Amino acid sequence: MATTRRDFLRIVPSALAGASVLHPALSWAGSDEVYVPGKEGMIVRSARFLDLEMPMEVLKTWITPGPHFFVRNHMHEPSTLDASTWALTISGEVENPLALSLADLKKLESHTVINTLECAGNGRAFQQPHVPGVQWERGAVGTARFSGPRLRDLLHRAGVKSTGKHVMFRGLDEVPGKVPAFIRSIPIEKATDADTLVALEMNSAPLAKHHGFPARALVPGWIGAASCKWLTEIKVLDKEFEGNFMKPGYRFPNQPVQPGADVNPDDTHPITALSVKSIIAAPIANATLRSRAVHIQGAAWAGEADITRVDLSTDGGSTWQPVQLGREQSKYAWRLWSYSWHAPRSGEYTILSRATDSQGRAQPASAAWNPSGYLYNAIDQVKIHVET
Amino acid sequence: MLRRREFHVLVAFCAAIFCGLFGFVWTTRVSAQSADLPPGPIQSKVQTACMECHDARIIVQQRLSKKAWTKEVDKMIKWGAVVDPKDRDAFIDYLSLNFPPDKPPEPMPRVSAKK
Numbered sequence: 001m002a003t004t005r006r007d008f009l010r011i012v013p014s015a016l017a018g019a020s021v022l023h024p025a026l027s028w029a030g031s032d033e034v035y036v037p038g039k040e041g042m043i044v045r046s047a048r049f050l051d052l053e054m055p056m057e058v059l060k061t062w063i064t065p066g067p068h069f070f071v072r073n074h075m076h077e078p079s080t081l082d083a084s085t086w087a088l089t090i091s092g093e094v095e096n097p098l099a100l101s102l103a104d105l106k107k108l109e110s111h112t113v114i115n116t117l118e119c120a121g122n123g124r125a126f127q128q129p130h131v132p133g134v135q136w137e138r139g140a141v142g143t144a145r146f147s148g149p150r151l152r153d154l155l156h157r158a159g160v161k162s163t164g165k166h167v168m169f170r171g172l173d174e175v176p177g178k179v180p181a182f183i184r185s186i187p188i189e190k191a192t193d194a195d196t197l198v199a200l201e202m203n204s205a206p207l208a209k210h211h212g213f214p215a216r217a218l219v220p221g222w223i224g225a226a227s228c229k230w231l232t233e234i235k236v237l238d239k240e241f242e243g244n245f246m247k248p249g250y251r252f253p254n255q256p257v258q259p260g261a262d263v264n265p266d267d268t269h270p271i272t273a274l275s276v277k278s279i280i281a282a283p284i285a286n287a288t289l290r291s292r293a294v295h296i297q298g299a300a301w302a303g304e305a306d307i308t309r310v311d312l313s314t315d316g317g318s319t320w321q322p323v324q325l326g327r328e329q330s331k332y333a334w335r336l337w338s339y340s341w342h343a344p345r346s347g348e349y350t351i352l353s354r355a356t357d358s359q360g361r362a363q364p365a366s367a368a369w370n371p372s373g374y375l376y377n378a379i380d381q382v383k384i385h386v387e388t
Numbered sequence: 389m390l391r392r393r394e395f396h397v398l399v400a401f402c403a404a405i406f407c408g409l410f411g412f413v414w415t416t417r418v419s420a421q422s423a424d425l426p427p428g429p430i431q432s433k434v435q436t437a438c439m440e441c442h443d444a445r446i447i448v449q450q451r452l453s454k455k456a457w458t459k460e461v462d463k464m465i466k467w468g469a470v471v472d473p474k475d476r477d478a479f480i481d482y483l484s485l486n487f488p489p490d491k492p493p494e495p496m497p498r499v500s501a502k503k
Contacts, residue, residue, distance in 0.1 A: 033500040042499045048443045052499065075441075130451040130489050132460055176441040177468020 038067050038208065045134045049073040050210065054139035059281035059299060062328040062336055063114070064142035066203055071210045072119045072140060074182050074245070076174035078230050083214045088198070092168070092235035095159030102214050105200060108149035113195050113220050114330040116143045116301045118274050120223035120250055123367070123376030129260045131373035138279045138380070141301075143333050146218045148200040152192040155236070160188070164236035167191035169217050169228035184250070185241035186219055186226055190272070195220045195332070198231065220332040221273050221304035223374075225250050246270060252370055259369035274303030276363055277377040278310050278337070278355035285382040292343040292388050296323075298380070301334035302357035309356045310337045316350040317379075323353070343386040354379045424448075426486050430478040437471050437479075438464065447487070449494045454484040 034047045042052040052071040054064070083102050091097040119140035121133050134140075155167070168185040175181050190196060199218040200207060207213040212229030219226035225245065240246060251268035278300035283289060296314075300307045306329075311320040326336035343349060356362040367378040424444035425431050438447060452460065458480050465471050471479060 034497060035502065036499045037502070039499045040501050044445065044497045044499055045449065046442060046446045049441075049446075051446075053496075055498070125493065129453070130456075132450055132452055132456055134446070135449045135451075135493070179441070179467045 036210075039071070039210070040067065042068070042071075043139065045136065049075055050077065051134050052210075053136055054142060056138055056279070056281040056284055059139070059279075060297075062143060062326060062333070063203060064144055066144075066205070066208055066211070069142040069144060069202075069211065070119065070140045072121075072134070072224060073210075074173060075176060075179060077209060078172040078174060081172060081209075081213070081230065086214055086232070088215060088231060088234065090154055090158040090234045090236075092237055093161045093164035094155070094236050095161065096157070098154070098158050100154070102200070105149055105198065105215065108153060110147050110200075111150050111195075111197060112145055112147040113197060113218060114143065114145050114333040115218060115220040116141065116274075116332060116334040117224050117227060118277075118301070120225055120271055120374045121372070121376075123378075124373035126376055126378065127367070127369060127373040129369075131371055133372055138281075140224075141279075141299075141334075143299075143301075144202045145204065146197060146199040146202055147204070148197045148215065148218070150194060151196045151198055151217070151234075152194065154198060154234070155192060158236075160192075160236055163238045164188055166237045166240050168233075168235040168237050168241045169231055170233035170235070171212070171216075171228045172230035172232050180244035182228070182245055183241060183243050184225060184228060184245050185237060186222070186272075187240075188236075190219060190222070193220075198234075199227075223250065223271050223274060226272070240270070249372075250374065252374060253368075256368060257370065263371050271374055273305075274301065275375050275377040276300075276302040276305065276307075276355050276357040276359075276361040278307075278353045278363060278380055280351060280353050280380045280382045283351075283382065283384050286384070287382075288385045288387055289343075290388060292346075292386055294341045294343055294384070294386070295338065296341055296351060297336065297338040298353055299334040299336050300325075300353075300355040302355065302359075302361070304332070305357040305359045305361070306331070307335045307355055308358050310335075311354045311356075312339050312341075313352040313354075314341055314343075314349055317352050320354070346386050346388050348383060348385055350381060350383050352379050352381050428482045428486070430475060430482045433472075433475055434479055434482060437469050440469070441467075445494075445496065447483070449496065450483075450487050451489045451491055451493070452484070452487060453489055454480065457483045457487075 034044045045051040050071050050073050054068050054070050058068045087099045089099045122136045122140035124133050125135040125137050165188050166185040170183045173182045197218040199216050215231045217228045248265045250271050252271050253263045254267050280298040282297045300310045310323045312323050313320045323337040323339040354363045363379045367376045461479050
């Protein structure tokens with residue numbers, strides 16, 4: 001098995017840096033430092049492969065700055081990627097297969113979508129019983145302005161045949177051992193939606209490496225896994241792609257299941273859009289506050305639907321009050337929300353937030369359990385201690 | 389591409405130079421390859437087999453039943469983890485013992501500021 005030079009470069013400096021602070025009392029896990037340029041302060045769920053979570057204390061702006069945007073990798077990032085030789089091919093059920101350079105893509109009309117991107121596994125750590133996977137809490141989510149040509153313009157140029165029903169994306173992720181490649185597909189209807197992009201920019205700058213430079217799919221309102229990074233191949237298929245990351249990966253049971261029960265993969269469907277969800281960003285869970293004037297804030301999103309309201313409870317769910325939704329809004333983007341509360345006395349409080357969307361969906365008291373812990377969206381809950 | 393063994397030799401070499409120059413006593417992590425996982429009879433084999441593709445954090449953050457650990461180990465073997473069939477059960481026992489469902493969550497580090 002090989003370690004890439006890049007891994008080597010990343011591990012050694014951090015090991016040397018860590019050496020000066022190593023102490024025998026440190027626990028055996030997590031005692032080493034991880035340095036990822038431009039991502040200071042992010043929670044390291046995994047360093048190799050890189051999985052970084054946004055800590056709640058930085059969720060203050062509607063647009064998430066690049067340094068705070070979560071990173072979810074299934075395997076190694078491409079170790080070498082030369083933008084001048086990189087190409088995006090379009091093949092399969094099309095009349096004219098294409099190979100486009102980055103310069104070709106930049107010449108096409110660019111469209112911008114402000115999208116909240118959330119990993120399907122965000123909140124997995126809260127599932128009971130626990131399920132395997134990256135143990136994300138709240139922060140595998142962020143909102144950015146994505147720009148690039150519309151996927152449908154590229155598909156139009158290639159001329160999709162009437163047999164073309166699904167569109168497959170392949171990324172340049174480096175596959176270790178016999179791990180299946182990261183390939184997934186989306187239905188042609190979503191692929192040809194006016195807001196589905198081949199994004200070249202994020203927040204008005206070229207995509208950063210961790211976010212898929214030079215190009216990624218951007219499938220707005222859908223789980224992050226749909227928006228394939230380091231995109232290199234688009235293939236139009238006559239049926240859904242079959243592979244690990246379509247099945248058993250990223251599927252949801254057709255029927256509610258007993259928590260902990262086995263689920264037959266044939267009784268599941270691929271996960272597409274995100275659910276309705278809100279998170280409490282402040283106060284931080286388990287915080288001790290020295291003032292009874294408490295500023296509560298967070299974010300709420302609903303995939304392809306719009307947030308219509310967020311309600312808050314400061315008494316563990318007995319009574320609920322609507323919060324103030326932030327002014328900034330855009331289809332597919334989260335709404336920030338805030339609420340000023342005066343705690344009646346010192347003590348322990350449980351704050352709950354519950355979002356409702358334009359499809360009439362509201363966050364449930366407990367999320368639908370499933371074997372991989374996808375789409376966790378239970379009413380958010382933080383316990384705080386007010387001490388004055 | 390740098391082979392893993394070459395990588396270790398290189399690290400040991402750099403460590404030796406570094407210690408020589410600065411008079412450091414190089415104890416943990418880099419020289420002691422087992423620093424990532426808790427002690428146990430099968431620890432060093434788990435370290436070797438399971439750290440090829442990813443680091444230990446993805447393992448130590450799991451809180452799983454023996455049944456779920458069995459599925460994970462078998463999945464990783466299918467994906468290319470080199471585990472002697474004789475050791476499979478010991479791997480599962482070690483992981484279920486150290487990372488069971490009722491253990492408190494693992495604290496995860498933050499990306500450090502540039503040195």
